[in-house]
Amino acid sequence: MLPTLPQSKAWWFDHLFQYQGFWIPSFGIRGSMLINDHFKPRSADIIVATFPKCGTTWLRALVFSIINRNSFDFSDHPLRNANPQELVLFFEGYLPCRFVYICRDPKDVFVSKWHFANKLRPKELPPLSLEEAFDLFCKGVSEYGPFWDHGLGYWEASVESPKKVLFLKYEDVKKEPLGCVRKLAGFLGVPFTPEEENNETVAEIVGLCSFESLSNQNVNKSQTSSGERPVGNSDFFRKGEVGDWVNHLSPKMVEKLNQITEQKLQGTGFNFD
Numbered sequence: 048m049l050p051t052l053p054q055s056k057a058w059w060f061d062h063l064f065q066y067q068g069f070w071i072p073s074f075g076i077r078g079s080m081l082i083n084d085h086f087k088p089r090s091a092d093i094i095v096a097t098f099p100k101c102g103t104t105w106l107r108a109l110v111f112s113i114i115n116r117n118s119f120d121f122s123d124h125p126l127r128n129a130n131p132q133e134l135v136l137f138f139e140g141y142l143p144c145r146f147v148y149i150c151r152d153p154k155d156v157f158v159s160k161w162h163f164a165n166k167l168r169p170k171e172l173p174p175l176s177l178e179e180a181f182d183l184f185c186k187g188v189s190e191y192g193p194f195w196d197h198g199l200g201y202w203e204a205s206v207e208s209p210k211k212v213l214f215l216k217y218e219d220v221k222k223e224p225l226g227c228v229r230k231l232a233g234f235l236g237v238p239f240t241p242e243e244e245n246n247e248t249v250a251e252i253v254g255l256c257s258f259e260s261l262s263n264q265n266v267n268k269s270q271t272s273s274g275e276r277p278v279g280n281s282d283f284f285r286k287g288e289v290g291d292w293v294n295h296l297s298p299k300m301v302e303k304l305n306q307i308t309e310q311k312l313q314g315t316g317f318n319f320d
């Protein structure tokens with residue numbers, strides 16, 4: 048089927064193919080087909096779904112530590128010995144189970160994705176320039192893009208089915224981590240008990256999953272990858288800040304991205320204000 052699909056240059060894989068409206072690497076298309084044909088979700092399943100660079104690693108760590116909070120000691124926790132990417136599986140698509148989704152200001156997503164792409168690109172390829180990447184991102188052409196359509200799909204699903212889809216924003220989790228972790232636990236069906244509130248379990252989870260804590264675990268300082276991808280655990284931790292785009296984007300780029308975002312999300316109730 049691949050030769051019949053529109054193709055484009057990828058940021059970090061060989062090619063991207065336009066499949067059901069999104070730009071996806073070939074293994075992602077195979078995965079999506081396998082899920083559609085064979086994956087039988089149970090109603091208790093939780094699926095962590097994100098657009099790349101919106102906070103996947105963070106959300107995986109939070110979901111894992113909330114769900115398993117009675118199984119491990121915070122001082123000797125699996126998150127101290129494994130990258131969060133290895134602890135929770137995730138899938139793309141809409142299935143009859145619960146989803147947690149995290150979105151992020153596209154300006155920060157773009158900057159984060161551009162840095163990541165240049166880490167992952169095969170050595171024989173020239174680095175992807177900021178300008179070229181920007182042009183592609185604005186056209187929606189980047190791994191799993193367009194960014195806006197991806198977010199909008201989950202946003203609409205969360206409005207339609209709030210018990211099935213929880214829509215979080217990276218900026219909100221940064222600003223109010225305790226409130227967001229309580230909301231996440233409630234959505235997952237495991238709200239914090241008064242006793243846990245007294246014991247400051249919420250703060251323990253927020254602390255354990257923070258950028259500072261995770262990026263300083265030895266396992267996450269390593270460059271070696273454990274999976275098929277040529278990516279080191281440390282590559283999932285760059286700055287972990289809101290607004291790093293000011294250091295990379297020109298005023299013109301900012302204006303253009305803001306304009307696209309406004310246009311695409313107009314009237315949907317989904318915004319980054």
Ligand SMILES: Nc1ncnc2c1ncn2[C@@H]1O[C@H](COP(=O)(O)OS(=O)(=O)O)[C@@H](OP(=O)(O)O)[C@H]1O
Pocket residue numbers: 097098099100101102103104105155158159160162256257258259261283284285286287288291
């Ligand atoms: N714990 C925690 N808290 C806050 N921020 C964090 C955390 N872990 C990772 N990060 C930052 O998230 C960005 C990577 O996004 P993803 O984890 O979605 O990447 S990936 O799609 O799974 O490859 C990337 O953002 P940038 O620093 O802006 O590049 C990471 O630094």
